[in-house]
Amino acid sequence: MGDTTPRSNGNEDRISVSVRVRPLSDKERARRDVSEWECISPNTIKYKTTLPESSISLDTYTFHKVFGDGCSTQQVYEAAIKQAIVSVVSGINSSVLAYGQTSSGKTYTMTGITEYAIRDIYDYIDKHRDREFVLKFSAMEIYNEIVRDLLSTDNTPLRLLDDREKGIVIEKLTEEILTERSRLQELLSICAAERTTKETSMNETSSRSHQIIRLTVESSPTDYVGTNRSGTLVASVNFVDLAGSERASHALTAGTRLREGGHINRSLLTLGTVIRKLSKGINGYIPYRDSKLTRILQKSLGGNARTYIICTISPTRNHVEQSKNTLFFASCAKQVTTNAQVNVVMSDKILVKRLQNELARMENELRSFAPNTMLLKEREHQIEQMDKKIKELTRQRDIFQSHIANLLKSVGKDQPLTIDIDPAPESSDIANNDLVTDLSAGSTYENSNKLRPIESFKHIFQQPENPEDNFLLDGNIPEFIGPDPCLGWEEISSRVDTENEDNRQYHKKDVNLFIPTSEDIGGKSPMSLFENGDAELASKEENNELTLVTVDNSHEDDLRRKIQVLQRTIDRLVGFIEKSNGSSEPHISKSRSLQIARSKSCSATSAATSHFLSNKVDEEIMLHFQSGNLECEVMSSQLNEVEQKAESPSQFNEMDKELASPPQFDETELKTMLLPQLNKLEEETITSPAKFEIDNSTHLGCFQDKLSDWEFHVPKRKFSREHFQIHQMDTLDEVESVIDSDTEDTASVLNFVVKMNGRSRTRPSKDFDDPMIRARTPGFKDMRRARVISFHGVPGALLPCQFERQQRYMVELWDTCNVPLAHRSYFFLLIKGELGDSVYLDLELRRLSFLKDTFSTGTRITEDGQNLTLDSSLEALNREREMLSKKMHKKFSWREREKYYMAWGIDLKSKQRSTQLAWQLWTNTKDMNHIRESATLVAKLIGLVESNETSKKGFGLNFVGLFKSRKSHNWNDTTSTVM
Numbered sequence: 001m002g003d004t005t006p007r008s009n010g011n012e013d014r015i016s017v018s019v020r021v022r023p024l025s026d027k028e029r030a031r032r033d034v035s036e037w038e039c040i041s042p043n044t045i046k047y048k049t050t051l052p053e054s055s056i057s058l059d060t061y062t063f064h065k066v067f068g069d070g071c072s073t074q075q076v077y078e079a080a081i082k083q084a085i086v087s088v089v090s091g092i093n094s095s096v097l098a099y100g101q102t103s104s105g106k107t108y109t110m111t112g113i114t115e116y117a118i119r120d121i122y123d124y125i126d127k128h129r130d131r132e133f134v135l136k137f138s139a140m141e142i143y144n145e146i147v148r149d150l151l152s153t154d155n156t157p158l159r160l161l162d163d164r165e166k167g168i169v170i171e172k173l174t175e176e177i178l179t180e181r182s183r184l185q186e187l188l189s190i191c192a193a194e195r196t197t198k199e200t201s202m203n204e205t206s207s208r209s210h211q212i213i214r215l216t217v218e219s220s221p222t223d224y225v226g227t228n229r230s231g232t233l234v235a236s237v238n239f240v241d242l243a244g245s246e247r248a249s250h251a252l253t254a255g256t257r258l259r260e261g262g263h264i265n266r267s268l269l270t271l272g273t274v275i276r277k278l279s280k281g282i283n284g285y286i287p288y289r290d291s292k293l294t295r296i297l298q299k300s301l302g303g304n305a306r307t308y309i310i311c312t313i314s315p316t317r318n319h320v321e322q323s324k325n326t327l328f329f330a331s332c333a334k335q336v337t338t339n340a341q342v343n344v345v346m347s348d349k350i351l352v353k354r355l356q357n358e359l360a361r362m363e364n365e366l367r368s369f370a371p372n373t374m375l376l377k378e379r380e381h382q383i384e385q386m387d388k389k390i391k392e393l394t395r396q397r398d399i400f401q402s403h404i405a406n407l408l409k410s411v412g413k414d415q416p417l418t419i420d421i422d423p424a425p426e427s428s429d430i431a432n433n434d435l436v437t438d439l440s441a442g443s444t445y446e447n448s449n450k451l452r453p454i455e456s457f458k459h460i461f462q463q464p465e466n467p468e469d470n471f472l473l474d475g476n477i478p479e480f481i482g483p484d485p486c487l488g489w490e491e492i493s494s495r496v497d498t499e500n501e502d503n504r505q506y507h508k509k510d511v512n513l514f515i516p517t518s519e520d521i522g523g524k525s526p527m528s529l530f531e532n533g534d535a536e537l538a539s540k541e542e543n544n545e546l547t548l549v550t551v552d553n554s555h556e557d558d559l560r561r562k563i564q565v566l567q568r569t570i571d572r573l574v575g576f577i578e579k580s581n582g583s584s585e586p587h588i589s590k591s592r593s594l595q596i597a598r599s600k601s602c603s604a605t606s607a608a609t610s611h612f613l614s615n616k617v618d619e620e621i622m623l624h625f626q627s628g629n630l631e632c633e634v635m636s637s638q639l640n641e642v643e644q645k646a647e648s649p650s651q652f653n654e655m656d657k658e659l660a661s662p663p664q665f666d667e668t669e670l671k672t673m674l675l676p677q678l679n680k681l682e683e684e685t686i687t688s689p690a691k692f693e694i695d696n697s698t699h700l701g702c703f704q705d706k707l708s709d710w711e712f713h714v715p716k717r718k719f720s721r722e723h724f725q726i727h728q729m730d731t732l733d734e735v736e737s738v739i740d741s742d743t744e745d746t747a748s749v750l751n752f753v754v755k756m757n758g759r760s761r762t763r764p765s766k767d768f769d770d771p772m773i774r775a776r777t778p779g780f781k782d783m784r785r786a787r788v789i790s791f792h793g794v795p796g797a798l799l800p801c802q803f804e805r806q807q808r809y810m811v812e813l814w815d816t817c818n819v820p821l822a823h824r825s826y827f828f829l830l831i832k833g834e835l836g837d838s839v840y841l842d843l844e845l846r847r848l849s850f851l852k853d854t855f856s857t858g859t860r861i862t863e864d865g866q867n868l869t870l871d872s873s874l875e876a877l878n879r880e881r882e883m884l885s886k887k888m889h890k891k892f893s894w895r896e897r898e899k900y901y902m903a904w905g906i907d908l909k910s911k912q913r914s915t916q917l918a919w920q921l922w923t924n925t926k927d928m929n930h931i932r933e934s935a936t937l938v939a940k941l942i943g944l945v946e947s948n949e950t951s952k953k954g955f956g957l958n959f960v961g962l963f964k965s966r967k968s969h970n971w972n973d974t975t976s977t978v979m
């Protein structure tokens with residue numbers, strides 16, 4: 001019969017077929033029957049009866065294994081079946097079928113095999129405690145083509161779920177008929193069985209149904225521990241005890257038994273046909289669907305399973321025909337090949353557990369990564385140092401801001417200017433540095449021509465020797481003269497009106513003009529700055545400062561004339577300064593170049609005069625701001641220097657720089673630039689009440705005060721952030737368009753900002769169109785960024801558009817640097833673009849850029865002696881991304897997940913599709929109680945078997961009885977799983 005050892009071709013396996021000969025029963029011995037079969041080798045069996053020489057070969061059969069009547073079931077299991085159990089714990093489906101005529105020993109053999117198999121599985125589980133196992137158990141019976149759950153008390157036939165819609169309807173009707181019929185048949189068959197037993201004296205409990213016991217093993221992969229393998233091995237082993245294979249003609253020939261025989265044959269004949277076709281390798285239609293048995297066993301017979309068939313035969317001569325039929329079936333079966341594969345599926349419980357483990361592992365990794373990297377530590381230290389320096393420089397910058405604010409207040413209140421110089425505690429080294437710069441070109445000069453450090457500004461405001469000018473020394477907060485711009489317009493209006501009424505007379509007005517010393521202007525006399533007619537109005541003081549005195553301003557015309565003189569003088573001074581900057585003449589310190597202060601004895605009694613003066617005030621403030629701002633620029637350059645060091649060794653590209661620049665800096669610049677204009681507008685407001693709409697929130701005076709509040713972090717804030725946000729939301733598109741326009745037209749930008757900050761104004765400032773004003777206002781080029789920050793209203797807070805841009809860039813860098821998702825998630829949730837977040841964003845971007853540049857320049861980073869590269873962590877990152885995103889399905893809605901996906905750099909569109917798919921899978925999760933119950937029952941079953949409580953009916957029937965009595969199993973669930 002040829003080679004019968006199962007061979008495999010790749011994944012293909014032949015069905016393993018063995019033959020077992022039952023020993024003679026007591027009755028057979030009593031009848032003096034003898035065994036007609038002889039096992040002449042471990043895999044060859046021979047029919048003993050003498051036949052002509054030529055036909056010997058016809059009575060010799062070779063299979064994988066043959067077992068004579070002296071072999072125990074354990075020997076059969078060990079030699080022929082055990083491999084099936086090894087397969088199932090490795091994720092390969094297996095089936096063990098017992099085929100043979102009635103009373104040939106099928107149930108006897110299968111009972112023993114099932115017992116040994118389950119014992120081995122539990123032994124295996126015990127020995128592999130590092131793996132996780134879930135056992136599912138089910139049992140069913142096919143009787144008269146009706147499938148029933150043997151573990152349920154519900155007698156309702158089961159449907160096979162792969163039925164098509166049409167088939168289901170037909171089948172439903174058929175089943176209803178058959179159910180009723182089978183009830184009657186059951187009664188009749190009991191009677192028939194008794195009669196058969198008497199007639200055949202062979203098998204007292206001959207089974208006429210096919211019984212299938214299915215054990216499904218879910219297990220983690222063998223190499224799971226310490227690896228990142230995902231998926232669960234899921235495989236089933238079927239123990240199939242077929243009904244007797246005798247022909248219908250040998251069954252009873254009437255009534256129920258005939259029909260029963262027909263059904264039995266239908267399943268068995270279909271099984272035979274399927275086996276025969278498969279054995280011949282016929283490609284084409286295989287009639288699996290012709291019977292319930294072949295439908296259920298379809299995968300075992302020609303698909304993804306390893307199949308083991310035990311053919312049992314009776315030893316006596318009177319059964320020889322049936323025995324030969326059985327051997328013929330066996331010969332065909334051994335030619336059939338199957339295609340067994342390891343089945344890996346995702347099991348929710350194991351998956352979740354594994355993801356939790358994985359997450360814990362990655363978090364540990366994350367915790368240990370940063371501290372262990374010496375280079376990063378070093379960088380951290382450097383960054384800390386830089387941060388300290390930045391803080392110190394920022395503090396000094398704030399001092400100047402305070403100076404500027406004082407200037408504004410003093411000017412606005414006709415008070416002398418004062419400067420608050422905070423002692424510089426920690427960083428006197430920085431404060432005492434020569435913070436000098438070229439006023440025009442930014443280069444450094446020698447001491448004599450240097451712009452003086454902060455302390456040097458004090459002398460500008462030193463007390464003049466003229467006691468009449470003592471008001472300049474008054475350190476107290478000067479009393480405000482004129483309408484308070486912070487008050488409501490109604491009050492302002494009434495006050496101005498009153499003043500206008502009460503002060504028809506013009507008062508004396510003194511104007512002090514501080515001009516450069518002769519040393520500053522190259523030895524020339526300061527008086528030479530005055531034209532002939534004007535000089536008489538000025539008097540030179542001993543300290544070489546000039547005072548322009550208007551003794552009696554009793555007439556407006558006189559006042560106007562004096563002011564015109566003043567105007568001309570200022571123009572000449574400015575011209576002189578510009579000329580001296582452009583020439584080789586000694587440089588003039590602009591910080592000392594000009595100061596105009598209105599006397600406190602001067603009341604701004606005339607709206608016309610105030611308005612007139614306001615033009616001068618603009619000039620004055622502008623010049624002061626130039627000096628103040630130059631100091632700020634010095635600070636800025638220091639800051640930039642420090643920042644550049646922090647960025648070292650890499651250089652940010654343009655985008656990096658823009659994104660990494662601290663926005664507070666721009667905000668300060670903006671204030672510096674805007675304040676003169678705001679002040680001017682305020683003056684206009686005072687003088688033109690009708691043009692000003694009452695709106696405290698947009699009142700520029702308040703705004704100005706607010707700027708001071710912010711600078712000094714004064715807690716009281718009349719000007720709420722929300723207010724600005726409303727403006728910002730209203731005009732976001734406008735802001736964006738200005739940002740994107742990339743315009744250098746700073747006038748339009750300024751006008752835009754002023755318009756937006758004081759949108760109730762009827763007349764936007766046209767002065768930003770003035771090239772002179774623009775030329776005198778430093779930092780115009782940075783206005784685009786500055787205005788955004790101002791617009792948002794809170795220093796340090798970012799506009800949504802700006803924040804999102806930084807976020808996107810950060811995610812890009814995260815991707816580039818393969819930053820772990822846990823870090824991303826925390827960071828992403830923490831940083832929302834709120835006040836102060838920009839510091840963290842900035843730091844993150846710097847670190848990432850550093851990492852990126854370090855990797856890209858080939859610089860090695862080592863951890864635990866291993867070189868880290870971007871590629872080395874990419875694979876782990878992808879796995880992490882995959883697993884975490886799946887895990888999130890269980891806990892978060894899509895909307896919640898979206899922000900994580902953004903942080904993790906996951907494409908949202910494709911993610912949504914896979915999410916939907918994954919969601920479907922999750923919702924199809926099987927009942928875990930069911931699985932637990934099954935495992936418990938199996939354990940109890942083992943106890944039953946070990947206590948040798950098997951009855952004559954065999955293990956299968958006892959088993960069924962046990963589970964039926966438990967009444968705790970739902971067959972439908974398992975059926976739906978396996979079909």
Ligand SMILES: Nc1ncnc2c1ncn2[C@@H]1O[C@H](COP(=O)(O)OP(=O)(O)OP(=O)(O)O)[C@@H](O)[C@H]1O
Pocket residue numbers: 021022023025100101102103104105106107108109202203205206207208242243244312952954
């Ligand atoms: N190898 C064996 N050793 C001892 N007794 C056996 C052996 N095989 C079968 N028997 C006995 O033979 C009888 C018939 O066996 P069994 O019930 O297993 O046959 P069967 O093929 O399942 O029959 P049916 O198809 O009618 O269910 C039983 O009493 C059983 O104990």
